[in-house]
Amino acid sequence: MSSASSPHVLIAGAGLGGLALAQAFRKKGISYEIFERDKSERERRPGWVIGLHHMLEDLKASIPDDLPPISSLSNLLPLTKYFPEVVYYNPNKPNQPKIGVRGDESEWIIRAARHRIVGWLETHIPVQYNKQVVNIEETDEKVKVHFADGTSAEGDILTREEARKHILGGQDPIRSPSMAIIQGFCTLYDEELEEQLRLGHSLYIVDMNSINESPMILLVTLVEVYPDGKSGSFGWALIWPDEGAAKEDFWVYTATGQEQYDFVVEKTKNLPTKYLTTIKRSDPQTCLPVLKLYTLVMDTMPTGRITLLGDAAHAMTPFRGEGGFHAISDALNLARAIGSIDKEDIKNIKEVFGRYQVQMLERGCEAAKLSEEAFAKKRDAGGAEFYTAWGRAMGPLPEES
Numbered sequence: 001m002s003s004a005s006s007p008h009v010l011i012a013g014a015g016l017g018g019l020a021l022a023q024a025f026r027k028k029g030i031s032y033e034i035f036e037r038d039k040s041e042r043e044r045r046p047g048w049v050i051g052l053h054h055m056l057e058d059l060k061a062s063i064p065d066d067l068p069p070i071s072s073l074s075n076l077l078p079l080t081k082y083f084p085e086v087v088y089y090n091p092n093k094p095n096q097p098k099i100g101v102r103g104d105e106s107e108w109i110i111r112a113a114r115h116r117i118v119g120w121l122e123t124h125i126p127v128q129y130n131k132q133v134v135n136i137e138e139t140d141e142k143v144k145v146h147f148a149d150g151t152s153a154e155g156d157i158l159t160r161e162e163a164r165k166h167i168l169g170g171q172d173p174i175r176s177p178s179m180a181i182i183q184g185f186c187t188l189y190d191e192e193l194e195e196q197l198r199l200g201h202s203l204y205i206v207d208m209n210s211i212n213e214s215p216m217i218l219l220v221t222l223v224e225v226y227p228d229g230k231s232g233s234f235g236w237a238l239i240w241p242d243e244g245a246a247k248e249d250f251w252v253y254t255a256t257g258q259e260q261y262d263f264v265v266e267k268t269k270n271l272p273t274k275y276l277t278t279i280k281r282s283d284p285q286t287c288l289p290v291l292k293l294y295t296l297v298m299d300t301m302p303t304g305r306i307t308l309l310g311d312a313a314h315a316m317t318p319f320r321g322e323g324g325f326h327a328i329s330d331a332l333n334l335a336r337a338i339g340s341i342d343k344e345d346i347k348n349i350k351e352v353f354g355r356y357q358v359q360m361l362e363r364g365c366e367a368a369k370l371s372e373e374a375f376a377k378k379r380d381a382g383g384a385e386f387y388t389a390w391g392r393a394m395g396p397l398p399e400e401s
Contacts, residue, residue: 005342005345006030006341006343007156008030008032008156009021009032009033009156009317010032010154010157010158011034012035012153013035013036013037013160013312014125014127014129015119015327017160017330019034019125020327022121022125024063024336025123025335025338026124026125027062027064028065030339034125034132034152035145036127036128036130036131039088039129048113048318049202049203049235049323050111050112050324050325051084051325052110053391055325056109056331058329064333065240066124067120068120070110070291072112073120074110074111075111075202075223075224076222076225077225082197083102083104083109084103084109084201085100086200086203086204087099087203087208088204088381088394091207094272096359097396098396099396100387101393102397109204109390114324115222129367131147131148132147133145133146133163134148134351136305136306138306140346142154142155143157145158152217155340157338158305158306159306159307160308160310167301167304168302168351173296174294175246176246176292176293176294176295177223177245177246177317178244178245178246179240179241179293179319180240180244183235183236183237183291184235184236184279184282187232187234188230192281193225193230193232195232195274195277195380196234196277200220202222203222204220205219205223206220206271207379214240215240215241215375217237217239218238218271219237220234220275236279244305253290255284259277260284284295291318293318294317295314295317295371295372296313296368297365298313298314299370300357300361303348307334308360309327309334309360310325310327313330313357313360313361313364314365314367316364317371317372317373320367320371320388320389322371326364337353337355338353374387
């Protein structure tokens with residue numbers, strides 16, 4: 001394909017997917033502009049942690065060589081004695097050996113804080129901030145995007161989230177699932193940091209079904225170890241199925257931090273003390289931002305000069321930690337697809353996007369369904385439906401020295 005037929009791509013959204021797409025374009029020499037509705041980089045919420053695994057080698061091969069090595073993003077650094085690890089605990093079986101998934105020297109799994117991955121992917125990417133999309137014009141020849149600040153941009157292809165309603169004719173199938181979550185964050189130091197890392201180097205799940213006689217889990221995750229190696233940021237979440245969570249007036253959405261915190265303390269009061277450290281070290285007035293969950297499942301979508309990736313096409317709850325993973329996977333696949341497009345041939349564009357969208361929706365929507373079901377029912381260790389992590393089945397972990 002000649003360079004004259006290469007498209008100019010407009011990327012609406014500078015999240016993980018949009019930035020990964022821009023980096024892949026940089027390597028391929030594809031012309032692009034990238035826009036973000038936030039007023040500045042500082043407005044972005046830090047978010048939780050992402051596991052990069054099955055698409056890791058593809059990501060390394062798809063980005064330019066002028067980015068720092070992705071291994072430098074590991075949230076366990078500067079500590080080097082731990083590999084990424086997720087562990088499952090049943091309080092009714094206190095002597096049960098560790099059950100979970102653990103990484104190794106091959107670095108097949110890298111865990112990194114979302115904000116660090118975003119910052120890494122933004123290296124050498126000229127993001128245009130404060131660009132809220134208000135209108136999209138699409139013809140067989142071009143796509144034009146109008147922003148709230150009165151400016152506009154024109155290109156051959158548009159990708160990302162703000163285009164979903166346009167593609168679907170004003171309809172939006174995104175919904176709130178019947179799953180509730182209360183979350184918090186804290187900083188731990190010295191012995192308390194080491195205690196939580198021993199429980200699960202990256203994160204651990206406490207199955208509370210035996211305590212509350214209904215599906216409920218406490219999830220505790222390392223966000224990042226700080227440079228001193230003696231302190232670190234942790235997040236925790238209490239998660240349970242609740243029909244009320246799908247409604248706008250669900251009590252958590254309007255509750256004060258103290259009210260949320262009191263609920264969590266009551267529900268977890270019978271857990272062993274070691275699982276409660278992060279909750280006790282959290283400030284209920286400042287560490288409980290309300291997180292509203294969404295699920296988006298689409299079987300199909302029209303083809304044209306606009307396509308989607310990531311949450312725009314298959315929003316999912318964070319319970320399997322796969323949203324960012326799938327957004328980046330989409331971006332790498334989409335970059336390859338766009339690299340084969342003739343911008344002058346709308347039939348070719350529709351064929352290429354059609355193939356990309358079928359694969360993207362099938363993979364992403366299956367992940368969205370599994371994520372919503374992750375903690376909705378009791379699961380027994382060793383059973384066929386027991387938890388998976390980072391694409392692998394949880395099982396007994398070897399003892400550590």
